[in-house]
Amino acid sequence: MFDFSFQLTGEYVAFFILAVCIIAGAVLMISFNKVIHMVVSLAFAFIGLAGMYVLLNAEFLAFVQVLIYAGAISILMIFGIMMTKHDQVDEDVRRPWHEGIVAVGCLALFGILFYAIRSTTFPTANWTPPKDNTLEIGKLLYTEHVIPFELMSVLLTVAFIGAIVLAKREAD
């Protein structure tokens, strides 16, 4: 279970660098006091995540992740922060026994995850990624999964029109 032998390939190096990016982004997000700093570190974690997708041969998903999460959603959050009271700083509330309990909980969660991951045998099928997986995603989206896709687009259109109607009513 505790046998961590692996070969040091470029993929591993990239994986560890990206993992550090994601974890650093997430930890900083929680430990910063100002909201805007939190958003920036969150965007950093999102970009690290996109890097992980690239490592997993999912380029399309990776750049959609950058476009939607690191780009659009972060900008939306920054806008939201600017419109509201952005000078507010989190007050440090000291509750000593809470921290102890949280630490025990975290360790237990880590133990469970570690045990579950290490005791699972992953199937090692020889799978070769298709040459142009973006094309394959497009084909699947419009043949096998066309109904969920259309439902999603109807839902988004409804939300979009709803937002316009609500904003219009407020303006009048």
Place this chain on the structure above:
Amino acid sequence: MGTWLQEPLTWTNFAIFLAWGVVFLFIVLGFVTYAIYFERKVIGWMQLRIGPNRVGPLGLFQTLADIFKLLIKEDTIPRKADRWLFILAPVITYVPSFAVLVVIPYTDSLYFTDLNVGLLYYGALSCISTIGIILAGWASNNKYSLLGGMRSAAQMISYEIPLVISVVGVILLNGSLSLRTIVNGQGDYFWQWNFLPQIIGFVVFIIAAVSELNRTPFDLPEAESELVAGYHVEYSGFRFAFFMLAEYVYVFAIASLTTVLFLGGWHAPFPFLTFIPGIIWFILKFMFCVFFLFWLRATMPRIRVDQLMSFGWKVLLPLSLINVFVTAIYVELFIK
């Protein structure tokens, strides 16, 4: 280039990649230096002035002197500014602007990478620069720069949408997001290039691209008469230089992208002209695009804020959607 990309990553290959990266960085810096000189000269001539002519022969060293001035200037950080974000914002703005150049194919053999999602990569990374600009506006703790940052972010987001949708027609015609495949799909004669079959998409793309670059007539984020200088009011020295650099690197990127998507990349306009190497054709078309941007700047006045938003959402977006629709019908009826 293509064969190296397939080889395993050894230290020699890494050194070769690094060397190419550095060479390319210097090419881009050289472009930026002389694009600024050229812009000032061209606009000067168009307005019956002379333009810079004092430093060096014909004023050729003017921009170098300006850059040197910026580098030795005192670097000021306002006391009330958010110090770390203030330092980080120019970096966040500049890095994506250089990173997007990776996917652009210059000739059939000279390209840095052939991503199968090249176009999406461009759109995604240029979005990150917006975060840098808006953070610069916020971190300066100055109401003018905040207004400039807000305007710029709102404008870049609104025009990003028609920009991306206007190229969907090109993607439909070629069936690929890879920029190299898109160039190869355009024919040998100039009327087979994408700008004629995709004329609506081309016009929408050009307008949205100029707006994306925050250049005249869409330079509202830096409207001098209203906002002092926009999101970089508080920046000085080399931090300011980084914002200007990012802006001109995006000029490079958009001009190359226009060449690749609509003007046939490295193809010659007629087959009998193919004895001239592809890189020359690429550079010629690229320079025409850059010149066109300067020409616009000398010709057009700035448009109003309310007109800007309604123009983007009510004119460009429907036009680009119609273009997608018409192209899809055409592809379904005639190509399939």
